[in-house]
Amino acid sequence: MNAGGQAFITSYRPEDLDKLTTQLKNGLYRSNYKPTEYDKVQAMVDAKRLETVAIGKKVRRTRCVAKEIKEGDILRQHRQVWSRECPRLQKAEVKAESELSDFIENIRPLGIEDTAIFSLKDYEVFLERDRKAFVMGTVAPVHQLKEDLCFRLEQEQDREIGSPHANREQVQHQVNFVKDQQDIITAKLQEEYRDLQEEITDLALEKYIPTLDILMGDNIPAEVLDSDCPYPELKESLIQAFHSLSDINHTRLQCLQDHLKRTDKYCGWCPDDHFRFHFTLSQYTQDVPNYRALCLHMLQRIFPEKVKHDLMEHERALARQRFTQTQIKVLTQQWQQDQEELLAKALAVLQEARDAYQEELELQRDRQHQQDICFRLREKLQQWRAHQEEVAELQAAIAARQQEEAEAILKREQEKEAALRAHQKEKLRKFHLEQQRRREELEQRDQERLAKLRSAMDEQARQDKERVRFRAEMLQRRQEARETCELERQREEAERHNRLEALRNQVAVVAESDADRMMGGTQSWRNRNLTVREVDIQRPLFGIHTYTDAQIVADPRLRVEQALREAGLHHTQYAQEVLAHIKPPKPPRRDTKSELQF
Structure with a gap:
């Protein structure tokens, strides 16, 4: 036991x-x-359970606070990133606007019939006017509502706690009305955005973008293909070298393009989500501390329906697509560089071949010239007479032939000029018809757009008139309420003033004037001065708080020091040792001792 x-x-x-x-x-x-005492055991168990519950609550609170601190830290880092991104976007916006304005200012019309430049400037003024109207119709109401709500909030705080909120339903109705209006405007902007995107896609602007057709097609330079090479084998080998370079790079480029076509342009997402993902990813660069965690956190906030695995997969797909595009760009640049180098080498080889062939021709020409001189000297005498006889016949035949050829050439030139003039007239007629059709289409589209905008502006003007009337009524009611409060305050102030005046009249003091009593001393002052003169007349002027001469002489250290001084020994080591061993008559207080060691 x-x-x-x-x-x-x-x-x-x-x-x-x-x-x-x-x-x-x-x-x-x-x-x-x-x-066993079960009550005490149950009480102990309950106490432990309550303590456990309290600890659990404290842990949960600590976790919540830690989570809030972490969230606040992450949001602060996001704000830092945005504070860096915002000036960059502003600079880009200012740069784009300046470039657009410079472009519009620098372009000049090609002629009297070139009215597109003036239409572009008029369209710029129209867009600026439309933007100001849009800002006044969308952003200005929001700021106006914000100022109105801040003013109402200040009024509610000035009131008492238990006062009724009479205008709460009206304020809520106004806020809901502005929200509905903003939703309608946002939906309209989304629709216009889609229409504009479809219009840009329908214009097929891709054909004006420089592509790789020059490299993909017959890329043999004209300097090599049309060159006057005296050696056909050399020219064929150079052409074969260009074909070989083109085949190798074309195979690589085709492989990369096939790899790029196997993935979607937007990596399986919708275009809006893909562009938002790409823009968010471009904000968090490697120079930002902890950029990976911040980027992933922001992507999870922007795309709450996407899991982390989907975001990482999309990022990897986007990285692969960028890498493939970079490879295509590098391959294209390398292809162009190799082709330029090969062209330079081919031109150098062709020039060397022409120089060598020219030297051979010079040698052969010299030999042939010598042979010709000898042959002419032999035949000159034999042909001289035959030439003299044929001169007349040949001159007549040549003159007739030249006349016929001149007439034939003149006739062909006239026919060619007539055909060319007819062709130019036909082309000019078609060009004028095409210009007229384009102007009619542009005019029709502008008229339709103007009708839509006028209807939207009329609807907005009606809504603005209703809002102005509503605010005028609200202002009138507030002014009446303020006037009522001011009248009530003035009445209460007048009543308080009358009550105070009545109280002053009740407690007013009535006394006769006495100049001697007012200017003379009081009885207490006279008593105090008399007591000081009679009692303290022999007291010292100042109090002494120090040692007396008897207390100073009673100290043995003073007497020993005086005796050593008279003996002339007060500067010796002996005097120091003697004085160090003499104790004072009364031990010093503890607070006067110093703990410093010298």
């Missing part, structure tokens, strides 16, 4: 279980048995 008597140990066998039960029933161990 242990010291507390709460448990006992006994050795028994399984077959002695009945005997042990009988002994317990008969009270064999009743003297050592102590019953």
Whole structure:
């Protein structure tokens, strides 16, 4: 049995279980048995449970605070990123606007019939006017509502806590009205955005973008293809080298383009989500601390329906697409560089071949010239007479032939000039018809757009008139309420002033004027001055708070120092040791001792 008597140990066998039960029933161990106090145990359990619940609440609160701190830190870092991104976007906007304005100012019309330049400037003025009207119709109401709500909030704070909010329903109705209006405007902008995007797509501007058709097609330079090479084998080998370079790069480029076509342009997402993802990813560059975590956090906030795995997969797909596009760009640049180098080498080789062929021709020409001189000298005498006879016949035949050729050439030139003039007239007529058709289409589209904008502006003007009337009524009611409050305050002020005046009249003091009593001293002053003159007339002027001469002389250290001075020993080591061992008559206080060691 242990010291507390709460448990006992006994050795028994399984077959002695009945005997042990009988002994317990008969009270064999009743003297050592102590019953359990279940109330105290239950109270201890409840206390432990409450303590556990309190600890759990504290842990949850700590987690919430830590989560809020972490969220605040992340938001602060996001704000820092945006504070860096906002000036960059503003600079880009200012740069784009300046470039557009410079472009519009620098372009000049090609002629009297070139009216597109003036139409572009008029369209710019129209867009600026439309933007101002749009800002006044969308942003200005929001700022106006914000100022109105701030003014109402200040008025509500000035009122008492229990005062009724009479205008709450009207304010809520106004806020909901502005929200609905903004939703309508946003939907309209989205529709115009889609229409504009479809219009840009329908214009097929991709054909005006420079592509790789020059490299993909027959890329043999004209300098090599049309060159006057005296050696056909050399020219054929150069053409074959260009073909080989084109085939190798074309195979690589085709492989990269096939790899790029296997993935969607937007990597499986819709265009808006893809552009938002790409813009968010471009904001968090590697120079931002912890840019990966911040970027992933912002993407999860922007795309709450996307899981982290989808975001990472889209990022990897976008990285692969960028890498492939970079490879295509690098391959294209390398292709162009190799082709330029090969062209330079081919031109150098062709020039060397022409120089060598020219030297051979010079040698051959010299030999042929010598042979010709010899042959002419032999035949000159034989042909001279035959020439003289044929001169007349040849001159006549030549003159007739020249006349016929001149007439034929003149006739062909006249026919060619007539055909060319007819062709130019036909082209000019078609060009004027095409210009007229384009002007009619542009005029029709502008008229339709003007009708839509006028209807939208009429609707906005009607809504603005209703809003102005509503605000005028609200202002009139507030002014009446202020006038009522001011009248009530003035009445209460007049009543308070009358009450104070009545109280002043009741407690007014009525006394006769006495100049001697007013200018003379008081009785207490006279008593105080008389007591000072009679009692303290012999007291010292100042109090002394120091040692007396008897106390100073009673100090043995002073007497010993005086004796050593008279003996001339006060500067010796002996005097210092003697004075160090002499104790004062009264031990010093503890607060006067210094603990500094010199």
